[in-house]
Amino acid sequence: MRNNNFTSHEDDESSTDQTRCPFAAHTRKTQPRGDFTPEDTAHHIIRAVTDDEAVSNTTSASLERGLAFRCSKCFRPYKRRLIDVTTVTYQSNIGQGFRFLRQLWVNNAK
Known part of the structure; x- marks a missing residue:
């Protein structure tokens, strides 16, 4: 899977000005x-x-809870930082919902 390291900012500083x-x-x-x-x-x-814990949980448990998580290993070479996850979904099977999104939608190369 390709990662384009896109953050919307030229430097690593976060900004809320939407420029x-x-x-x-x-x-x-x-x-x-x-x-x-x-x-x-x-x-x-x-x-x-x-x-x-982050290495094993970031792709499923933390994302499924829709909460923020801290990870230093999964987003290398980035420095340690806080990542916020906000999700609103409607699903018929809540237990498989986010796994479906990750496996068949996000990881789909099409």
């Missing part, structure tokens, strides 16, 4: 951007996990 890409321009499938600073997300629910 590089408007928030409503498009929706990425499930990989969030670095649009917000920690100050902007102070009201969000944060689920911090250990590095070992």
